[in-house]
Amino acid sequence: MNIYDIVFYLFAAITVLSAFFVVTTRNIVYSAYYLLFTFFGVAGIYVLLGADFIAMVQLIVYVGGILILILFGVMLTNKITSVEIKTGSVQVVPAAVGVALLAGILMASMVDTKWRSVETAMPSATTQGIGMLLIQQYAIVFELLGILLLIALIGAASMARK
Amino acid sequence: MMQVGLNHFLVVSTALFSLGIFGIVTRRNAVMVLMGIELILNSANINFIAFARFGNFGLQGQVMALFVIILAAAEAAIALAIVLNIYKTFSTVNVDEIDTLKD
Structure with missing residues (x-):
């Protein structure tokens, strides 16, 4: 190890x-x-x-x-x-059972699956590569996310001020 | 114990996902529900980056994880504005007491 x-x-x-x-x-x-x-x-x-x-x-x-x-x-x-700051939980037992079942199924299927796993060397610094991807291949997504953040900013401010 | 590989990261992300679901389902406070959503988004991000690393996809998965983080920031801001409005209207943020569509 x-x-x-x-x-x-x-x-x-x-x-x-x-x-x-x-x-x-x-x-x-x-x-x-x-x-x-x-x-x-x-x-x-x-x-x-x-x-x-x-x-x-x-x-x-x-x-x-x-x-x-x-x-x-x-x-x-x-x-x-x-004491209001202590908030309760509802239906803990059925939720725990359901979530444990879900987690078990997910983990079993994930561990059981033969994923395509390639042994690659640990990548070096990634900042430059991510920057190039953001202004080349994902340029439109990048711009759209900028607009989205602006909309979220204006929307959140105007909603919270009302 | 065996060498840490893709499966280990997938198990961690599944545990985070399940705990997030548990938080969303059981907690009554709307802010706690939001925390559960953040846990789920983080688990999705671990999956993206783990598959990018072990599937030899280069940096594509990391860029996707970056987009998820940006969306999570926008979502948290909007959701908290909504929660503040709910608190102003109902004087409570317990999601099981907010059951009217009009006041």
């Missing part, structure tokens, strides 16, 4: 355990903080897969943006001083 495997198991454990606490902790603020560790773990998994640029984007956009947004959502929609 080399260092790569150990680091993988470490990040996988961080990701899955903190994701488990995200969906089971009763206090929603704690859930938001556990989500931070999940995002960090996923970023580590991206690094292990050789996606350094995506890992950095994950940290900047998810941890710096979406998580802060979610925390604002929590703070603005709950009375911090009351």
Whole structure:
């Protein structure tokens, strides 16, 4: 077992355990903080897969943006001083059974399938390649996403101000 | 334990996906539902990048993962604006109590 495997198991454990606490902790603020560790773990998994640029984007956009947004959502929609911030769960047992069944089927089929797996060398820095793809092959998608983000910005601001 | 390969990453992403589904189904708070959606998007991204790495697809999968992250940011902003409006209207964000289409 080399260092790569150990680091993988470490990040996988961080990701899955903190994701488990995200969906089971009763206090929603704690859930938001556990989500931070999940995002960090996923970023580590991206690094292990050789996606350094995506890992950095994950940290900047998810941890710096979406998580802060979610925390604002929590703070603005709950009375911090009351017990309201502890939110309940409904139908935990049937959901757990169904989800466990789904996860079992998915994992069994994924492990059972003979995926086309090519042994390739760990890719070097990916930023330049992604940049070239974004302005050549995916130029239209890139522009459309820019417009989409502008629309989302205006829409969210105007909806939240009403 | 065996060498870490494609299957290991797929199992992690499946676990994340299942936990996200569990969160969406069981939690009553709308913001928690949003967190479950973020977990599912992350699991999809792990799949994209893992297949790009082990299937020798170059950087295409990573660009797709980048697009997913951008869409997740837009989706979180819009969803939280909707949640704020719901809170203003109903004084609650529990999704099982918001059951009217008009006020």
